[in-house]
Amino acid sequence: MSKSILMHENGGPEKMQLEEVEVGKPGPGQVKLRHTAIGLNFIDVYTRSGLYKTPLPNAVGREGAGVIVEVGPKVKGFKKGDRVAYCGELGAYCQERLIGTEQLVKVPKGVSDEQAAAMMLKGMTTEYLVDRTIKPWxxxxxxxxxxxxxxxxxxxxxxxxxxxxxxxxxxxxxxxxxxxxxxxxxxxxxxxxxxxxxxxxxxxxxxxxxxxxxxxxxxxxxxxxxxxxxxxxxxxxxxxxxxxxxxxxxxxxxxxxxxxxxxPSLGAYTSTRKDLEASANSLFKMVKSGKVKIAIDQRYPLAEAGQAHADLESRKTTGQTILIP
CATH class of the missing domain: 3.40.50.720 (NAD(P)-binding Rossmann-like Domain)
Structure with a gap:
């Protein structure tokens, strides 16, 4: 069993509750991922509140990093023990999850799991905004x-x-x-x-x-x-x-x-595997060069995701915030 923050109806931070869920076995093209850190983003607030409509119940969250603990059939390019990160698919607020490998990128040496969890969505968003969206102007x-x-x-x-x-x-x-x-x-x-x-x-x-x-x-x-x-x-x-x-x-x-x-949206700018890898690699390169530094400004236990949302909405947080499963 794995612990997960589930939301059965839209509303305030109190609508997110810690529950136990059965993760199951990875299917074709999937892996079972054990999170070591989970990113907190304002899009999570939109999901929770219902501004962005999503199926219910869900585990909120779209960004995380961790270690592959099991590999399903027909998986290529990833193996048990790989450090990986992702952003995009709903359901990140959990200890373990099943996820398709089409969204995963390997975390290189020199980048910590906490950094990866905190920067995938925000970092690749920054990449497309600076290097692609406004660049012609x-x-x-x-x-x-x-x-x-x-x-x-x-x-x-x-x-x-x-x-x-x-x-x-x-x-x-x-x-x-x-x-x-x-x-x-x-x-x-x-x-x-x-x-x-x-x-x-x-x-x-x-x-x-x-x-x-x-x-x-x-x-x-x-x-x-x-x-x-x-x-x-x-x-x-x-x-x-x-x-x-x-x-x-x-x-x-x-x-x-x-x-x-x-x-613009990150989904549109990383809609192909080629674009996703290019964006992630550009981000990792900038971080490893020291030109862009990723500092973790706030850490919350996964069970306190509601408090993290409340602090984010009231502008009590700055920079990068992660949840620790």
């Missing part, structure tokens, strides 16, 4: 705006974008988070609880605005994001931490300067 020396700079993706984005030669403005909600963002690659930090985002961006850019805004906040920063963009700039809206953006008329993009808007 920016060049070395350009200024980019990122919202929620002290969050999980935010701390990675600041480092990654700096390594690529961009100058990054980050928005935060406290002096403590501002200091943290500054240590992770941000050249300028705006405390949106005390400063006007658009006014500060205009000052920093001397009225030129920015060619790209990357926004994981959603509803609360939507208008400011558009108002910070240069004509024909791009807005990459990849998350809804403050809630989903209300329905909009596409005419606003014309009115604000013939802007481009994309709502």
């Amino acid at each position: 920016v060049k070395k020396g350009d200024i980019v705006l990122f919202h929620a700079a002290a969050g999980g993706v935010g701390l990675l984005f600041g480092q990654w974008a700096k390594a690529r030669g961009y100058k990054v403005i980050g928005t935060v909600s406290s002096p403590e988070k501002a200091a943290l963002a500054k240590k992770h690659g941000y050249k300028w930090v705006i405390d949106y609880t005390k400063q006007n985002i658009v006014e500060e961006v205009m000052k920093i850019t001397k009225g030129k605005k920015v060619p790209a805004v990357v926004d994981g906040v959603g509803k609360d920063t939507w208008e400011a994001s558009l108002d910070c963009l240069q004509p024909r700039g791009i807005m990459a809206s990849f998350g809804n931490a403050s809630g989903p953006v209300p329905p909009q008329s596409i005419a606003i993009l014309n009115a604000k300067g013939s802007l481009y808007l994309t709502r």
Whole structure:
């Protein structure tokens, strides 16, 4: 038997309960994975609350790392004892699980299980945002705006974008988070609880605005994001931490300067095995080079997943958080 956090109905953190489940034997193309660490991400909150509809009951969670303890039929490229990590398939909040090998990547030496669990979703999200989504719009020396700079993706984005030669403005909600963002690659930090985002961006850019805004906040920063963009700039809206953006008329993009808007997802950017491996390998390379550092800022026992969600939603956490099974 394995312990798992199960959710039988959508709602608050209290809807997640620790239960015992029978894992079973891996089927064709599957392995049985024993988790050593599990990643916590805001998408888990969306799943729990029902913003993102998923079948019930489920074990929430989409990211983890661990060791293969059993291999099913027709598995190629993986064996018992391999250290692996993944992100994508629902059900990570558990001690053991069955999972298809098409999602797994091997964790290289020099990267710990805790780092792998904390960085797969957020790290590959950062990879596609910096190296693929906004790249056609920016060049070395350009200024980019990122919202929620002290969050999980935010701390990675600041480092990654700096390594690529961009100058990054980050928005935060406290002096403590501002200091943290500054240590992770941000050249300028705006405390949106005390400063006007658009006014500060205009000052920093001397009225030129920015060619790209990357926004994981959603509803609360939507208008400011558009108002910070240069004509024909791009807005990459990849998350809804403050809630989903209300329905909009596409005419606003014309009115604000013939802007481009994309709502990207990691699934679309890693939809093939080739893309998944390329993204993961780029992430591992950046971490092993030291250009992007993965620090575990919070650890919670698996049984306290509800508390971890509550702390994440109330913005008490920073950077990377993991659950320990």
